[in-house]
Amino acid sequence: MARDRGEGPVAYLASLLFCAVLAAVLLLTGLGGDVARFTGAAICRVGQAAGLVAHCDPPGRPGTDRTAPDPDQPVQPCLAGSESTYLEETVTIPTKRVDVRTNSRGTIQLNKRVGPDGRPVWEVVDFTWGEGGVSTPEVGKGPVKGGVWGGLMMTNGKVYGGFTTEEEARRFFDDLKEHRIGSEVKFTLRTNPVTGGFVWLGSKLPWVGDDIDRYMGGSEPDRKPTGEYLDGGITGGLKGDVELGPVKIPLKGRGWLISGTQHNLVNGEKTTYYTQRGEAEVAVQLDLGDIISKLPPPLRRSAQQGLEAGLDAVLNVVEGQLKSKIGNNFVLQPGQRAQIKGAVKLNPSIGLNYKHRAGTTWGVTQDKDGKVVRVTQTQNGQDVLYARVDGKLKSSNSVGDKFDATGGKQWILFAQRTLTEKALDYSRADDRKLIDQYLLDGDTDALERAWDQGAGTMGRTTYDNTGETGKAEAKGAAGGKPKTRWGIFEIGREDEKSILQDAQYFKPGVGWVPWKACR
Structure with a gap:
């Protein structure tokens, strides 16, 4: 030493x-x-x-x-990409004066999020909503028909986060998708407000309850969620059709007023929020059956042969489905095919469909001790243009019973989604004054002006959308006197991807600048 x-x-x-x-x-x-x-x-x-x-x-x-990070850059993770699948069903039950309407939707979503440090993480969101209400029967005569409806709705969702690789998250996403919404029949029975209670009771039976719950898609995955939310509110909408010869213009719209809470199960934060959301849809369909009936005889015969071939193709699909359910020995015999083709009329149509979605959500987040952390606003807008193909089957018997079934498919031609997220952080003195005032008077306009003048943070992301939807509707009416309606059953599935195209954040005195961390 x-x-x-x-x-x-x-x-x-x-x-x-x-x-x-x-x-x-x-x-x-x-x-x-x-x-x-x-x-x-x-x-x-x-x-x-x-x-x-x-x-x-x-x-x-x-x-x-x-170098210190830019204080104007959002600190909340940005959404760098999304993929979702949903299945939705609607059952309308006629009564003497009004119709009872029930609806449910299950959605499984895979999200990629990127934090301020540029590191990506993936999450899977699983949520189901249910609606119950009343609707008017289809009213109107001639070329214009329609109706309105309204009721209450509730959504229950869970977030599974913490995936560090896309492969791990996608495996979980695919498994959960197959479990939750793999079968239209099981999904409808489990989620519809009319039948869901019976399925729930079945899942509570001794010895077999767990098996029933697992088979119906109600059992929870082994992975624990990192977040959960529950909300509810009022909903309503309208549906109509305008027919101008071979041209049909379907119209549809609906909206929601929702409030709820979301819990972060990792850090204990709780967000209380309310949402205003709506969507409107208009289509232009060209009735090919009406056009075919006006063709010269040779062309009409050729077109009708094509429709018969199309009906044969439909019957082949039905036969294949029944084989998978009943067994390979099931076959539609020629006589049965001829009987079905004689009772059924196939009426195809093609067209375009435009849909606009918009919504605004306000949220107040508190930490596990109940202290305010931030106030946020999220604006979500989307425009979609679809190409659509529809086919309508009509059938009737000797006593006047009628049955209509409509099936259709849509492909996205063009779609763009814009997500704008704004935040005020309670740890910043200037933001704290704005939050305290907002909690006193609820003046959202004052917060909007403050954000425009440079308070807090604002991020804006734009996405290109790809995907397709498929829908089917069935309704019937009994013959005789008095005639009665059998009700309406609708079911639809949609697969959609949101691919990030641009990411920006707002810098006071400069404007919108590239949000490089979001990439």
């Missing part, structure tokens, strides 16, 4: 002299990159050991990493 102390000053003096010469060489030769950075770190450590330098950065960290 004494020898170390005796040689210390001389050794340090020699080391410092060597480092000074080496630093001069690096400066004169212009060497940089990793060589200069690691050599500089070594020089710093020598100086630190001599007591001349208080702190040294790790050699692998460039000096630019010490």
Whole structure:
């Protein structure tokens, strides 16, 4: 130890002299990159050991990493991509004066999020909503028909986060999708407000309850959720058709007023929110059956032969489905095919469909101790143009019973979605004053003006959408006197991807600038 102390000053003096010469060489030769950075770190450590330098950065960290992040850049993770599948069913039950309407939808969503540090994480969202209400029967005569409906709705959802790779998240997404919404029949029985209670009771039976719950898609995955939410509110809409000869214009619209809470099960935060959301849809369909009936006889016969071939193709699909359910020995006999084709009229149509969606959500987030953390606003808008093909089957019997079934498919031709997220952080003094005032008076206009003037943070992302939808509807009426309606059953499935095209955040005095961390 004494020898170390005796040689210390001389050794340090020699080391410092060597480092000074080496630093001069690096400066004169212009060497940089990793060589200069690691050599500089070594020089710093020598100086630190001599007591001349208080702190040294790790050699692998460039000096630019010490730059403070832009305070105007959002700190909440951005949505860098999304993929979803949903199945929705609607049952309308006629009564003497009004119709009872029930609806449910199950959605499984895979989201990619990127934090301020540029690291991506993936999450899977599983949510189901149910609606119950009343609707008017289809009213109107001639070319214009329609009706309105209204009721109450509730949504229950869970978030499964923490996936560090897309492969791991996608496996979970695919498995959950198959379990929750793999079968239209099981999904309808489990989620519809009319039948869902009976399925729930079945899942509580001793010995067989767990098997029933698993088979019907109600059992929970082994992975624990990182978040959950529950909301509810009022909903309503309208549906109509305008027929102008071979041209049909279907109209549809609906809206929601919702409030609810979301719990972060990892850090204990709770967000209370309310949402205004709506969508409107208009289509133009060209009735090919009406056009075919007006063709010259030779062309009409050729077109009708094509429709018969199409009906044969439909029957082949039905036969294949029944074989998979009943057994390979099931076959539609020629006489049965002829009977079905004689009772059924196939009426195809083609067209375009335009849909607009918009919604605004306000949220107040509190930590696990109930202290306010932030106030947020999320605006979500989407425009979609579909190409659509529909086919209508009509059937009747000798006593006047009628049955109509409509099936259709839509493909996205063009779609764009814009997501704007705004936040006020309670840890910032200027934001704190705005939040306190908002909690007192609820003045959302004042917050909008503050954001426009540079308060808090604002991020905006734009997505290109791809995907397709399929829908089917069945309704019937009994013959005789008085005639009665059998009700309406509708079911639809949609697959959609949102692919990030642009990401920006708002910088006061500059405007919208590239949000590079979101990439």
